[in-house]
Amino acid sequence: MAVTTWMACDGCGSLVYGKRFARELNVCPECGHHSRLGAPERLAQLLDAGSAELLPVAPTLVDPLEFVDDRPYTERLAQARERTGLEDAVLCARGRILGVDVVVAAMDFRFLGGSMGVAVGEAITGAADAAARDRVPLILVTASGGARMQEGIWSLLQMAKTSQALAELDALGVPTISVITDPTYAGVAASFATLTDVIIAEPGARMGFTGPRVIMETIGERLPEGFQTAETLLRCGLIDAIRPRGELRVTLAGLLNQRRSVPAAWSAGALIRRIEELPARDAWQVVRQARDPGRPTALDYIAQIVDGFCELRGDRATGDCPAILGGVGRLEGRPIMIIAHQKGHTTAELIARDYGMAGPDGYRKAARLMRLAEKWRLPVITLIDTPGAHPGVAAEEGGQAIAIAESVRLMSQLRTPTVAVVTGEGGSGGALALAMADRVLCLAGAVYSVISPEGCAAILWRDRAHAPRAAAALRVDARELLRMRVVDGVIPEPAGGAHSDPLLAAELLRHGLRAAFAEVADVPIDELLAARRQRYSEIGRDNHVRA
Known part of the structure; x- marks a missing residue:
């Protein structure tokens, strides 16, 4: 006659039937304690x-x-x-x-x-x-x-x-x-x-x-x-x-x-590349749209366009900034590393994610994942949506400026194709830290600027009420960004903005990424790096702005 074996859990002391314990891989079904x-x-x-x-x-x-x-x-x-x-x-x-x-x-x-x-x-x-x-x-x-x-x-x-x-x-x-x-x-x-x-x-x-x-x-x-x-x-x-x-x-x-590559080439997608295809819009209205809390977040986009996403966390030094997330997955069957600012829709989500304002640990985490992408030979996608880097004593004492500088330098030398997309707000160095890519895109309702309109108004007009005037002067909208060649292409949005049809917005983002990677994915890496250097060295020259 068989003898029933019972075991006491090392964690909670509960008696567990031996065969069940083995089926559970030596994990207690009562408390979840993992025995050695x-x-x-x-x-x-x-x-x-x-x-x-x-x-x-x-x-x-x-x-x-x-x-x-x-x-x-x-x-x-x-x-x-x-x-x-x-x-x-x-x-x-x-x-x-x-x-x-x-x-x-x-x-x-x-x-x-x-x-x-x-x-x-x-x-x-x-x-x-x-x-x-x-x-x-x-x-x-x-x-x-x-x-x-x-x-x-x-x-x-x-x-x-x-x-x-x-x-x-x-x-x-x-x-x-x-x-x-x-x-x-x-x-x-x-x-x-x-x-x-x-x-x-x-x-x-x-x-x-x-x-x-x-x-x-x-x-x-x-x-x-x-x-x-x-x-x-x-x-x-x-x-x-x-x-x-x-x-x-x-x-x-x-x-x-995720490392197993798909041999098929990236197919072409849809991007707006001519300013004539973009209507002139009030800059302040675009800013307000870019900040709409209903606008899709990075996690919303990832859920729709990235298969098998596995989040990787932490900077391996000081923390795990909630405002930046990243991990590996597949875009149309191809392995990629995706790194993004994450905001939220509700007040609780926004607070938990620090309103998408990353600290030094966030940029160090992003840098770690970029280096991993380089080692694993994965192209990098960055999704940018931040008012700017986190302001505060802890961030400054943690080396905020250094972390941003090192992220920008790393992206300038990264030996893998990179595509950055401004999906909402692209604020200052906090945005640029993820935006020095081979192709920089923006959604039609996004903005990208050296400073927020309110910050500019407070400094130059000494009155934040002049924010709409500052937004127009800074030329933060997609049409102006394309004219100034700050972005290489604009991804169209649903008629009422990305928040009016998030599923369609995600599909349009997929097409835009496909178009960008079709241009850079198969370029020999030394040629890609040379083109990346030339791209940024030409910024500010007389011939860099479209008529």
């Missing part, structure tokens, strides 16, 4: 059945310091090997995830706390070498307490060894993704785990350089609730996403499939 997995189980869950091929690991020093605490280090190794059936704390394999070829290195916390010694460093480096040889993505599943003390300085230097291996994959353009599981600390967190293109964490997973107990003993402070958890890391801009274990395979395959 061994490396063999992790590979079995991630890789397609029958696709795994374990990678060999070169021989390494076994006990370089002949270390003894209360017993010899060699005895500890022998015990860990007997208990886990592993040679060391990581298992590496070639395989496929939903048909996508990958190399996976999965760490095992059961083996001496997943600590990194020379064998782990060699295995991670070997996995990176295999990914480089095969030109396939490297997936790193981390679980570690840090460096292995019994191997001393040899363990510390594995941080350098594995970091170098990740840098070589960057140079080759090989995608890398980390899956952070609980816990990931110290030498692993400060090397290969956080050097990947994308960092995904399981819910509740903790990651940091120094563990909580050591921190409290060192500085004598009480740590905040949720300290170093995935949820806090996401809010602080240190990881891209949190995914439950059951969604990891689909998420990883979705990200990696």
Whole structure:
């Protein structure tokens, strides 16, 4: 007679039927706590059945310091090997995830706390070498307490060894993704785990350089609730996403499939390129239309024209600005990186998104995603809708001017095709930071200016009531922007404005992007960069304004 096995959840203590627990991938159905997995189980869950091929690991020093605490280090190794059936704390394999070829290195916390010694460093480096040889993505599943003390300085230097291996994959353009599981600390967190293109964490997973107990003993402070958890890391801009274990395979395959190019050429689309096709309009009325809260936001457009969008978050340094979002997806079957200002329709949404006014962390996030697009060879689309960069003490102290300057410089040199579209307000340097592209477009109801009309009126006329006069003087509307060759083309809008028919507005945007990419997508990159330099070097010359 079969014996029913019940297990107690490590998170909430609830009893869970063993077979159900296994079906749930060792996730508690009551509280969602993700129990630790061994490396063999992790590979079995991630890789397609029958696709795994374990990678060999070169021989390494076994006990370089002949270390003894209360017993010899060699005895500890022998015990860990007997208990886990592993040679060391990581298992590496070639395989496929939903048909996508990958190399996976999965760490095992059961083996001496997943600590990194020379064998782990060699295995991670070997996995990176295999990914480089095969030109396939490297997936790193981390679980570690840090460096292995019994191997001393040899363990510390594995941080350098594995970091170098990740840098070589960057140079080759090989995608890398980390899956952070609980816990990931110290030498692993400060090397290969956080050097990947994308960092995904399981819910509740903790990651940091120094563990909580050591921190409290060192500085004598009480740590905040949720300290170093995935949820806090996401809010602080240190990881891209949190995914439950059951969604990891689909998420990883979705990200990696974005790199598979469609051979068909971009087809031509519809753009207005002659000022005669645009009626003269009152500039202040256009400004008011561009600010209409019913106007489609970036997320509205993305939902309609981008397939399989996967948002990537955080600047990996200080935060995750809500006013700028970005991620990978497909436009008409072609992989793209899309980065956009996001406002909102309701007052609550506008406040949550800071009215589309990005801080330094927003521009650093955008820059990170642009560099990722360059590495993954994805064209970049930017959607611009902002009154300007966020004004305030925190933004200034965080380096607002520097972040904008570096974003503009990066776009000037980015080795991938770029198309920018002003969809609503294009305000000052906050807009330009995402607008230095190979093709710059605007919607017919959009505006683009050095300053808001109100700001200009307050400075020059000393009265904000002169904003309509300032709007006309600044020539902010689409017709004038096309005449001055600030934009290369104008995307038509529905008769009542984009907000009157958002679905049609999105379709018109799709056609405009198609037309722009038809011109730049297949141009050799050195020629594209030369044309980009020439485009911006000619701004302000006598022949730059249409009659």
